[in-house]
Amino acid sequence: MKKTKKSVEENGGKFNGAERSAYFARREAAKVLRVVLEGDAKRRALASIKSLIYQPSVRNKKATFALICQTLKHLPIIKDVLEAASILNTKWKRQRELVYIIVYDILFGKVVSLVGDAEKYLMRHEGALRSTLKQLLLQRNVKTVKQLIALHDIPDVSVPRYVRVNTLKLDVDSALLELQKNYSVQKDNLLAELLILPKGTDLHDHPLVKNGSIFMQGKASSMAAPALSPQPGWEVSYCCNVINV
Numbered sequence: 094m095k096k097t098k099k100s101v102e103e104n105g106g107k108f109n110g111a112e113r114s115a116y117f118a119r120r121e122a123a124k125v126l127r128v129v130l131e132g133d134a135k136r137r138a139l140a141s142i143k144s145l146i147y148q149p150s151v152r153n154k155k156a157t158f159a160l161i162c163q164t165l166k167h168l169p170i171i172k173d174v175l176e177a178a179s180i181l182n183t184k185w186k187r188q189r190e191l192v193y194i195i196v197y198d199i200l201f202g203k204v205v206s207l208v209g210d211a212e213k214y215l216m217r218h219e220g221a222l223r224s225t226l227k228q229l230l231l232q233r234n235v236k237t238v239k240q241l242i243a244l245h246d247i248p249d250v251s252v253p254r255y256v257r258v259n260t261l262k263l264d265v266d267s268a269l270l271e272l273q274k275n276y277s278v279q280k281d282n283l284l285a286e287l288l289i290l291p292k293g294t295d296l297h298d299h300p301l302v303k304n305g306s307i308f309m310q311g312k313a314s315s316m317a318a319p320a321l322s323p324q325p326g327w328e329v330s331y332c333c334n335v336i337n338v
Contacts, residue, residue, distance in 0.1 A: 112208040114153060119198070119209075121151050122160045123191035129165070130190065164197040169245040170229070170238070171196050178225040180218045185211065200226055201238065254294040256307045257315050258286045263306040271301060287315050 125145045145151075146158045164171070171193050175181060185192055188211065195215050198204075199222060207213050215222070226238075235241050258268045265286055272278045276294060281287035288307075290296075301307045323329050 112206045114156070115203070115206050116208045116212075118153050118156050118160060119194045119212075120191065121153075122157045122164070122194050123188075125151070125157070125161055126164060126190040126194065129161070160194060160197070160202070163202065164194050166242065167197055167201055167238075168193060170226070170241055171200070173229055174200070174222055174225045177229065178218065178221045180215075180221055185214065196222060253292050254290040254296070255281070255310060255312050255315065256288050256290065256296065256302075257284075257310045258288065258307050259305055260286055262304070263301070268301060268307055272299075272307075281312070284312070284315055284319060287312065 125142065128145055129142060142158065142161055146154050146161075151157055175192070175196065181189075181192065191211050192215065195211055199215060199219055207216055230236065230238075230241060233241055233244060235244070256268075256272075258265045265280070265288070269278055269280065269288060272288065272290070276290050279289050281289055296302050296307075296309055299307075302309065321329070
């Protein structure tokens with residue numbers, strides 16, 4: 094694909110439609126990415142990407158959301174390339190989120206239009222960026238960027254399906270025997286009323302769930318009552334936050 098060669102100065106300081114859209118989308122994406130990365134650094138989510146994208150200040154929400162997600166997906170590689178290429182001075186290190194966005198576009202995304210100082214600076218180093226990426230592929234002994242990304246992926250940690258037996262309606266052994274007719278089930282070694290089934294087991298239509306004999310409940314939630322260990326005569330208030338995911 095042929096890259097746009099005209100800069101803002103050559104255009105008399107004016108953007109065409111595509112240039113304007115790309116220029117502002119990158120800067121909007123960089124602002125959101127900064128908030129996301131600050132949250133990661135502090136081990137807490139400051140806000141979800143979607144909630145940040147749907148702020149009124151973000152114009153092209155769909156394109157900006159896609160750009161952020163793809164940049165985050167490629168971010169470990171982008172960081173490795175920038176470190177190995179050693180092309181950033183102090184000025185651009187202070188704008189690292191915008192640099193990440195533009196480098197994604199240069200190496201993996203759309204054609205970069207030279208309508209901003211950051212774009213022009215990084216496009217002057219396009220050769221070094223691409224050469225460094227090729228070197229990384231060789232060093233990691235992989236042939237494609239997809240394989241390189243996979244090296245950074247966090248291994249899947251399977252979380253089993255937990256169900257808690259309502260002992261007011263059914264004893265644990267009876268529930269175990271009934272579920273074992275169709276599933277692989279075992280007792281939890283910590284909570285006597287908790288049963289463990291394989292990850293992804295769908296019990297929503299199971300008769301024991303429908304009649305309230307068992308509840309699908311995570312282990313952490315199931316531990317609340319035993320940890321409290323309420324005594325006869327206590328008044329206990331149950332409060333729960335409902336979160337849509």
